[in-house]
Amino acid sequence: MTLTPSNSPTPFTYFISDLHLSAARDDINQCFFEFLREKAPQADALYVLGDLFEVWIGDDDQNSFTLSIAKAFSTLRQSGVPIYFIHGNRDFLIRQRFATQAGFKILPEQVVIDLYGEPTLIMHGDELCTMDIEYQAFRKKARSWWWPRIMLSLPLSTRRKLASKGRATSKQKQSKLSAEIMDVTSQEVITCMQKFAVKKLIHGHTHRPAIHRLEIDGQPAQRIVLGDWYDQGSVLKVSEEHTTLSSLNLQSD
Numbered sequence: 286m287t288l289t290p291s292n293s294p295t296p297f298t299y300f301i302s303d304l305h306l307s308a309a310r311d312d313i314n315q316c317f318f319e320f321l322r323e324k325a326p327q328a329d330a331l332y333v334l335g336d337l338f339e340v341w342i343g344d345d346d347q348n349s350f351t352l353s354i355a356k357a358f359s360t361l362r363q364s365g366v367p368i369y370f371i372h373g374n375r376d377f378l379i380r381q382r383f384a385t386q387a388g389f390k391i392l393p394e395q396v397v398i399d400l401y402g403e404p405t406l407i408m409h410g411d412e413l414c415t416m417d418i419e420y421q422a423f424r425k426k427a428r429s430w431w432w433p434r435i436m437l438s439l440p441l442s443t444r445r446k447l448a449s450k451g452r453a454t455s456k457q458k459q460s461k462l463s464a465e466i467m468d469v470t471s472q473e474v475i476t477c478m479q480k481f482a483v484k485k486l487i488h489g490h491t492h493r494p495a496i497h498r499l500e501i502d503g504q505p506a507q508r509i510v511l512g513d514w515y516d517q518g519s520v521l522k523v524s525e526e527h528t529t530l531s532s533l534n535l536q537s538d
Contacts, residue, residue, distance in 0.1 A: 297524040298400065299325060302334035302409065302489025303513035305375065308350040310339075313514050316533055320520070321357045326364050332398075333389070334489045334511060335373020335409030340452060342444040343437050344382035355386040362388030371396070373409040373490065377427055378437065394428075397481050401525040406481045410488030410510070413469035413477065419458070468493065474508060475501055487511070487521065494519045494530055 306314055325331050337354075362368055368389035372379060384391050395408045415421060426432050436444065459467065468491055478486055484506040494512030498505065509530065512519030518533030 295524050295526075296329050296401070297327075297522050297527075298330045298332065299328045300332045300334060300407070300487055300509075300511060300521040300523065301514075301519070302373065302511040303336045303492060303519070304333075305336055305339040305513060305515060306354060307339040308348075310515075314350075314353075316514065316518060317354075318357050320533065321361045324520075325361050325366060328366055330367045330369065331361065332407060332487075333368070333370045334407060334487070335371050335411075336375045336489065336513075337370070337373070337379075338376045340448045341376035341378050342441065342448050343378055344380045345437075346441055346444075351383070352386070355383060358387035358389055371407065371409055374411045374424065374427075378433060380437075395477070395481070397483060400485070400523060403485055404481075404483045405485040405487060406478060406483045407487045410469065410490035413473050413488065414467060414490070415470045415473045416466045416468075467491065475499070478506060478508075485509070489513075492516065494532075496528065496530055 301320075304313065304317060306317060308314075338351075358368055368387070369392050370379070370384065370387075370389045371392050371394060379391070381391070392407075394412070395406065397404050397406050399405075411420070411424060436447075439447075469488075474486065478484070478501055484501060484504060486507070487509045489511040491510060492513040493510055494517055495510050497508040497510070499508060500506060509521060509528070511521055511530075512532070514533075520531055520533060522529045522531070
């Protein structure tokens with residue numbers, strides 16, 4: 286995938302992830318709407334690297350909240366900015382119905398894009414946390430062909446109950462896991478970047494925004510981690526000359 290530069294003086298691309306949008310968090314939602322309305326229209330493209338929603342139980346869960354999110358994305362797309370989405374661990378059940386409503390394109394879980402001449406691997410990042418063996422087992426099942434079909438065949442009310450129970454169980458387990466286990470595995474990062482023959486990786490998931498310098502096959506490389514929006518309002522802005530990882534002001538009025 287190659288980006289086509291816009292007519293802006295300094296073309297750039299935005300990357301965001303881990304917004305965890307929820308009807309219960311209007312402050313985050315308003316920050317999101319403001320970002321799409323005031324900042325994103327100047328970009329060449331917008332990439333959403335997973336966990337757009339706190340939870341997603343299916344495209345058939347149509348309500349005023351989800352429709353408002355879709356409309357905000359669609360308005361941005363109609364302004365000429367392409368939007369790309371990669372599934373996260375919270376919203377892997379998003380399907381083409383919502384993508385069409387929002388006007389974004391769903392990408393593979395791992396994909397290399399041409400970012401102003403530099404091959405760049407983008408992903409949500411949960412697959413890099415290999416020390417969390419129990420989660421990786423669940424991830425393998427959740428990304429299978431059969432499990433999503435079974436889940437989406439259940440009534441909405443049942444899916445809501447399962448999602449609520451799953452989040453409570455997940456929070457309880459996370460409270461007992463060490464920070465090391467919940468972070469990426471260094472060797473997995475290197476292995477993955479070698480597999481795709483890239484020297485730049487962008488991902489989210491860990492909620493630890495940073496730009497890491499590393500070495501792969503004797504050459505300098507870079508791993509950029511996006512933060513979440515509950516604490517950081519993290520936005521990555523990349524142009525041909527600059528890479529800026531910043532935080533939005535999430536204070537509500």
